[in-house]
Amino acid sequence: MKYANASFAALVLLAAPLALPTAGQAQSGTLSQSKVGPFTIDYITEKGKFDRCAATLSPGPNMLRIAYTKGLVYSISVPGVPVPAKTIDFHFGGETFSATPSTDPKRIRAWAAVDPTAINALMTVQGTIDITLGSKAYSWPIGRTKMEDVMVALENCTHKAMGHY
Numbered sequence: 698m699k700y701a702n703a704s705f706a707a708l709v710l711l712a713a714p715l716a717l718p719t720a721g722q723a724q725s726g727t728l729s730q731s732k733v734g735p736f737t738i739d740y741i742t743e744k745g746k747f748d749r750c751a752a753t754l755s756p757g758p759n760m761l762r763i764a765y766t767k768g769l770v771y772s773i774s775v776p777g778v779p780v781p782a783k784t785i786d787f788h789f790g791g792e793t794f795s796a797t798p799s800t801d802p803k804r805i806r807a808w809a810a811v812d813p814t815a816i817n818a819l820m821t822v823q824g825t826i827d828i829t830l831g832s833k834a835y836s837w838p839i840g841r842t843k844m845e846d847v848m849v850a851l852e853n854c855t856h857k858a859m860g861h862y
Contacts, residue, residue, distance in 0.1 A: 727751075733850045734842025740858060750854035752847045754826075754837050758805075761826060761837045763819075763847070765855045771816050774808035775828055775835055777801070782831030785809045789826075790818035798830060820845045 728740045736752040741764075749766040762774045773787065777800045785798040785807060796809035807830050811819075819826075822844050826837045 730854050731850060733847045735839060736842070736847050736850075738847075738850045738854050740854060747858045750851055750858060752851045754839070759835075761828070761835070762808075763851065764808075765851045767855065767859060769855070771811045771813075772808050773811050773828070774806050775830055777805050777807035777830065778833050782807060782833075784831070786829040787811065787815050787819070788828065789815060790821040792818050794818065816848065820848055 724743075724745050726742050728742075729737050730740050730750070731738045733752070736754050737756070739751045739753050740747070741749050741751055747767060749764045749772075751762045751764040754761040759776055760774075764772045764774070766772065773785075775785070777798075782798055782800075784795045787794045787796070794811070794815035796811065798807040798809045800807045822839070823841075824839065826839060826844075828835045
């Protein structure tokens with residue numbers, strides 16, 4: 698019997714990080730799930746419900762966030778310096794992929810949906826991730842981290858949160 702209780706306790710502990718917040722908890726939040734190289738894989742809620750998982754690099758004002766949403770769409774967000782930007786350019790694998798950014802002045806961030814072709818190119822990136830927002834260029838070092846490993850962890854987080862495992 699004590700083994701059954703230990704197994705149940707272990708199951709509860711494993712499921713706890715993906716539990717939805719209760720009414721008394723914050724309506725939006727981030728809960729770290731794992732690490733892959735310098736990235737933290739985060740579980741993110743909006744309005745009290747799961748919204749996306751994100752691979753977060755350099756938390757704070759210079760944060761890069763690669764997200765995979767509950768709608769199975771990729772997006773990337775960068776610091777949205779007050780620059781009028783009609784495009785955000787992702788420089789992945791020797792190619793440039795452009796998108797129209799959305800912005801949130803309160804968060805001072807800009808983001809855009811990223812198509813699967815750009816995500817495939819992102820998985821080949823080595824050394825640094827380079828993105829341009831208007832006239833502002835960003836570069837995040839990732840060392841020897843394999844972006845394919847980051848993307849697999851990101852997708853696993855989202856699918857697990859949606860109950861697909």
